[in-house]
Structure formats: structure tokens, C-alpha cells
Amino acid sequence: MTRTGEILYELDARHYEIIGEKRKLDKLLRQVGGDVVEQVQAVDEAWHQLAATLCDRLDATLLDTLAHALHLPTLMARQVAERRQATLAQAAARRRAMLNDDRVKNSEGLLNEADIRLHELKETIEPLAQSIAMLDDAPLFQELLAHRYGTAEYGIRFWQLSYYKHWKHADLIVEVHGVRLGKADFRGIAEKYIAEREAMLGLENERSSWRQKAVEVRRLLAELREAEQTIATIDEVTLKATQAKLVEHLKPLGRDTLSTMLRPFPAAHTAMLRITGIEKKGEYLGALENQQIRTALRELGQQEQKLMRTRAKLLRPKNANRRWDSNEARRMVGQSRRERWDKRHQRWSETRTQIVQFNDYHHYNPAADLLWWDVMTDGRLDGDFIPEVHARGPRTDVHHHHHHHHERERDSWRDSQTFDAS
């Protein structure tokens, strides 16, 4: 027979196990989530790498070959040369316009003048701002100003209490600020304050205009530098733009079409495998995240709820001194799953590492009857949680098959001498 207190003790131990496991899975979930985002960026980079592999220089023969093979007439050498010329002409025109702009011609003088004026304005504005702030901080100053105290327009009359309140505070303001401002009454102080504010507004406008002038001159200088940079590196700029056009053209194509198109370019074919492989990484990591880790977290939540319900039941007063049949007590507490969870956690971490660290994209052979999963894991990890692996069913010959294929493939690449191992 088991006492209620003993069962509660065991339940709490189980609860701590669940909390610990949830924390571990949350951490893994964050890692895998981060990995998925990284794969998206990596795919983008891989596309650019593919373009750079296909077109690594502005060679007329290469461009014409690519234009024909990829059905992309805008890649014809003549068209690329025209675009290069247009970019160059545009940059040259921009450079000329900049050099003819008086603000650029006198940029040094203008920037110096702006610096000096801004410094002077700061020196002038600061004491004014201080003087204004002192009155802004004086009690009731703004109210007195709004009522036009001390002028014929002041409308509060002697039978209203605020008349005396205004009178008192106006006197205090004259007492504190009168000498500083050289004024003997509130009206004089108010006029001085308004004049100071107007002066400051004018100076602030002037300051903002000088700041704007300096910003504009710096922008024009940056534009000039950019135009000069384009002119100096026109070939590099054209190559980048051409590669970008390639990516834009190839990205929407179906993989089969792309594969056929790229057949004459073995190095690009490898780059394409890289793209597909990285996309697969994202897919597998996504499955690990959603099919495994999130499901496990949901189950842990359900177990936790069940455990809390049992706990609440045991805490009822009528159960306080009850003794329970040992089998019943064991049923309530359940088995510790820690060992199973640890193994599972290790397996998932290993899966994640295996996917993330995989870099041998050239090992994949689209013609072979293998999935990317098989190549990434050498068939050593269970990928049943991934739809395509599940649909294909288990296979036992991956390791052998994959290595055999790899050796054959390496030999053929070595022969063609076009394989870039990087």
C-alpha cells in the first residue's frame, strides 16, 4: 500500500522531468528554426554561385554559348556589350553632371562654411534657448501669456480669484527675471520672450537650412564617387548585372528543364545540385521542426496536464490519509520516460547536425534511385518523419550503393577535369 504523500512526491519528480525535457526541446526548436532561416539565405547565395559558375567572365564566345543554351537572348555578347556601354554612358553623364554642379565644384568651401555657420548658430541659439526655457519653467508664465496679462486685452476682472493669482505670479516673474531681461514689468518681459522665441525660430530655420545644404553636398559627392566607381569597375559591374539576369531567368524554370539546359556545363550542374540540396536541407529541417519536435512538445504538454489532474485529485481532503493499492499508485505515477527522451533528443540533435553540416552536394546523383536524405545521412538515420522518405519506405542498401556511386562519379569528373571541388 502506498500513501498519498508518497505518490505526490513521485508525481512532482515526473513533473520536473517533463519541465526539463520541454526546456531541452524548446532550445532545439529554436536552433532548428534558425537553421531553416539560414537555409533560405543559403539558397539565394547558391543561385548567385550558380550564375557565377556559368558566367565567370565577359567573354563573347561564352556569352553567346550561354545565350543559346539557356534560351536567353539578352545574354548575347552584343546585347551585354550594349548594356555595358549604356551603363558606362549613364555613369559618365552622371559624373559630368556632378562635376558641373556648383555645389560639387565648391563642395569643400561649402562644407567648411556650413561647419562654421553651424558652430556660430549653436553659440547664438544656446543662450537664447536657455533664456526661453527659464520663462517656460516659471509657474503660470504660459497662462499669463495666453491671457495677455499686462495688456489692454487682459480680460480677467478684479472680482475673479484668478485675477489675484495672475497678479501674484506676474509680480514674482518680474522679481526673478526683470533685471536679467532689463524689463520692469510683465508686459516688457512677455514682449522680450516673444522676440527671443521669434529670433530663435529664425536661427533654427537657418540652422536646419545649413544642415540640409551640407547633407545635399555630401549626397552629391557620394553620387559622384559612385559614378566614378562604376566607370572604374565597369566590367565587374556588367558581370554582376549579367549574373543577376541569369538568376532571374533560371530561378522560375522547372528543375527538369534546368537540368537539361545545364547538362553542357558540368560545373554549373554541380552548383545546381547545391541549390537543390540546400532546399532539401530546409525541407528536412522543417519536417524535423514540425513533425518531430513540435509534436513531442504537444505530447509533453498533454502528459503534464494529465499529471496535474491526478495531482489535484490526490490533494482533495478525503484523499489526505488514504492508502493506495501499489498497482494503482504505479498507474497514477507512470513510468519515467527520461531515458527514452534522452535517446530521442540525441537522435534529433544528431539528425540536425547531420543535415546542417552536410556539404557534399556533388555526391548526389539525380539518375540514381536515392533521395537527398540518403546522401545526407548515409542511410544511417531514420527519416520516416519526412514525407518523401516515408513514402519510399526503408532501404538497407544505401550505404553501399551511395559509396559505389560516389567513386564512379568522382572518376568521371576527374576525367572531364571540369569538376570544381570547392
Added chain:
Amino acid sequence: MIREAEGTARLAEVFRARGYNVAREFAFAEGDVTFNIDGWDAGARVGFEFRTSEAGDKEDLTDVELASLAARMEAGELFILIVDDTDVASLDELGGYAERFLDVVAQRRGGR
């Protein structure tokens, strides 16, 4: 904010100290103006009215009545200090302002 009972007590104290025979809660009815004034010396025709949100007496005097009283005060026929509770933060401040009001009344009447 000052409560009405404290405020009117302090005003009565100041007015009496200056020689006014102030009656509390006086039923003022002259011409077109009728209201319960908080303090009133019928002989000197000097008094005070403390208007608070708390007592709900801000509507006791209509704008028309207030304008009528103002015109009579400008003409020197009577003098009532109209206090709005939001205008004053302490009893001492209120007392000081009441003193100044009575100085002005005295000046307007040619000394008292």
C-alpha cells in the same frame, strides 16, 4: 484642491477680520439675480461665492446672472469675490488673494 467647507470658512475669517459682518448661506435676490451666496455683508454689499464641482454649485449662477453681477460690480454697486476651486491650491493662498480683493474693494470705494 480645497473643499468648499474649508474654503468658505477661511474666506469668512478674512472678511470678518477686515470688519465685514458676513452672513453665511445668504439668500441673495436682487433684480434678475437669485442665488444662495456663501458669504454676504448686506450692509457693506460685499461678499464671496465659492464655486466647486464637489458642491455642484457651479451652475447656481447662470452666465446671464454672472454678467449682471459683473456689471454692477464694475459700477461699484456691490463686490463679490467669485472663487473657482480649480484656481487655488491652498488655504493660505486663498486667504492672501481674499486680502488683495478687499484692498481693491477699499480702493474702489475710496478707502476702508
